Amino acid sequence: MSKYDCLKLENQLCFPLYACAKAVTRHYKPLLDEFDLTYTQYITMMVMWERKSASVKEIGECLYLDSGTLTPLINKLESKGYIEKHRSDDDARGVVVSITEAGKKLRDKMVKVPNAMGGCVALSEKEAEELYNLLYKILKHFDDIDS
Amino acid sequence: MSKYDCLKLENQLCFPLYACAKAVTRHYKPLLDEFDLTYTQYITMMVMWERKSASVKEIGECLYLDSGTLTPLINKLESKGYIEKHRSDDDARGVVVSITEAGKKLRDKMVKVPNAMGGCVALSEKEAEELYNLLYKILKHFDDIDS
DNA sequence: ACAAAATAGATTGCATACAATTTAATTGTA
């Protein structure tokens, strides 16, 4: 009705997105606390589990994070013993991050986490897939715009 | 195939949610910079525009934020002149935040923001509504769990 | 070859988030 309706919180798409993302990471916390990992550290480990080895830049591309966030985060994961850093042989500017044995073992311990979290999100298989597709549609479009 | 598949980034629902929320707030930034507001300050102003007056606690309930986040944020909005704080008459523990004339004027200037942002999100009306409903379904469920 | 442009990480600074603690005020109850 009012010209101000577009500025109502309930008419925003961005707000439930923002609030929901925070709620999910907040509910991950008790699960991840057992492993002394934060959510961001957890998804960084996911990249390492899949790739075994990756540059900071590559990790950043996977996670949409820059070195300002990743550098301290990677240092923490290194001090926990899950990853190692060394300068790249090919390109002395680059840093190669690789997974350690302890990091590989962590994977076995954490296999139960996704399922435990899945129980918190009250969506059907179909709904979850719809949501997944809609979110990636937005992400892809941003990728296109930004490139 | 592997028992580790559940730990793959591409099989997570949480990750696109997390990444998408960040991407959206990141793309809000240039729009909000013109008004010298951050995204969180912007949605706080949305609450104030609607309610004219609210306690820190009430704002926190609207936005899913606690006093640790809101206290400094509200102080910044106050120093910008958009809101005012005063202790509640009813309950001296509470702080009532109310909108100023400058805050009301800001609303007129910012009416164009939601539309400008909408252009960035490549979803149809129907898709946006679906996404909206799915996100609120998750949020509502968390509300139920947490209460 | 070599100076300029580009790139990879690290660093700095600012603004969230949020748990945990503290302080002041209010409520519930024996």
Place this chain on the structure above:
DNA sequence: TACAATTAAATTGTATGCAATCTATTTTGT
């Protein structure tokens, strides 16, 4: 009515995010 329990904000401490800048290297264009 004392007084323990609760509540509202503020404070403290840790961990992101991200823009902007800096440093060391590598590429590029001539």
